[in-house]
Amino acid sequence: MxxxxxxxxxxxxxxxxxxxxxxxxxxxxxxxxxxxxxxxxxxxxxxxxxxxxxxxxxxxxxxxxxxxxxxxxxxxxxxxxxxxNIHQQIIGRLQIGAVASALRFFVLDALRALTAQHPRLRPAIRDGEVVDLIPALRLGKLDAVVLESWAGWPARMPAGVELTELLTEDVQLAVPADHPLAERESVHVGELAGLRWASCPPGTEAHEALVQTLRAHSVDAEVDYCVTDYATVLSIVAAGLAVALVPGIAQRLSAPGVRYLSCEPRVGRSVAVATPEGRSTPAARAFVSELVRAAAR
CATH class of the missing domain: 1.10.10.10 (Winged helix-like DNA-binding domain superfamily/Winged helix DNA-binding domain)
Structure with missing residues (x-):
């Protein structure tokens, strides 16, 4: 057997x-x-x-x-x-998928609070992108997915997935401190032709949002630096090698030598948590509630 x-x-x-x-x-x-x-x-x-x-x-x-x-x-x-669900117990495994920027800033805070209240809960985290995480959610391999959706590239959810919005934020242009744009407070997206960019790899939400946002203003995105986290993106900007679109929560990272400019028209990003519609476990529901509190802090 x-x-x-x-x-x-x-x-x-x-x-x-x-x-x-x-x-x-x-x-x-x-x-x-x-x-x-x-x-x-x-x-x-x-x-x-x-x-x-x-x-x-x-x-x-x-x-x-x-x-x-x-x-x-x-x-x-x-x-x-x-x-x-029968016993309404918050115990056992809680399989979570999350985009890295949300993971760093408030998902871990939510899990710390949740496991303090429910010590028999065993969270496991997998970072990644919407294109990979949502199929895993639908197959039952994940209980919840913390994802991003950009104004220029909104995330599309299949049937059977429920979204709970956690936050919306402005996305700003990050430039080196000695860049010609650094003294300005804002910049129109249409002025950004000819710049070199740092972004997440092709296929990610952030990369596709950058390409589509610039394309909407007849600007080609020349992405020479493709990295997986905003800490490295900001290091590339600080080194004077590229500029980048950076969401609000990632701007909390220490980045000496980087200046932020508002974009016109506004570029925005939202962060939400996806769960199976009508099939969430008590642990997943408690996680969503804790996420809402953590994101509001």
Whole structure:
């Protein structure tokens, strides 16, 4: 008989296509995941994975078992949610996805307060972008997703996802302190042609919002510096290498050598938390309530 823990580990390996990535996602060591795989292959009586370049891929048998493992994992997660709802208990795992800027500034505050009130709660966090996190939410792999939506690139939610807005904020232009624009209080977006930009990587909400905001004023975005966090973006700006659009909460970071200008017309961003409509656990609902309080501080 196949062991549930090994099926759970195999489902993560199949999703990640990597033993190392699965180990990180499950908070296990790489040798522990490899051992689970070997034991599961003995139980199944066949090879489930095979080498593929520097990684691995599923065999035909592995693909069949992976589909079953995903289904079982989703069923167990649903059962856990239903049981928690019956007892209204705020315990067990709380799987959270979040954009990094929100994570740094108020998600951790909310979790600190929540775990102090409910010590049997075990939060786990995965940072990322809306395009990856929302599908995970719909599949039951995440209980809540803290996301961003830009005025120039609004996030589009599929059916079955409920949004609770946490904050709205202005986005400003960050320039080096010695930049020709640095003495101004504001700048029209149409004046920003020919500048070099720092932003998050292509495909992220921030990057696409930058491109669309500039394009709306017939300006091409020359993004030479693509990094994943605003601390690095601001370091690039301070070094005089580029300019950037920076949302309000990220402006709390210490950034000597950076000046902020208001944009005309206004560029804005909102931060919200997404949960499964009608299917949230007590822990997820408590998390949303704590997020609302933390974002308001």
């Amino acid at each position: 196949m062991n549930w823990d090994r099926l759970r580990v195999f489902a993560a390996v199949a999703e990640q296509s990597s033993v190392t990535a699965a180990a990180e996602a499950l908070h296990l060591t790489r040798p522990a995941v490899s051992q689970h795989l070997r034991k599961l292959e003995r139980e199944a009586g066949c090879r489930l994975v095979e080498p593929a370049g520097r990684g691995i891929r599923l065999t035909n048998a592995g693909q069949v078992l992976a589909e079953a493992a995903r289904s079982i994992t989703a069923s167990v997660a649903a059962a856990e949610r239903d049981l928690a």
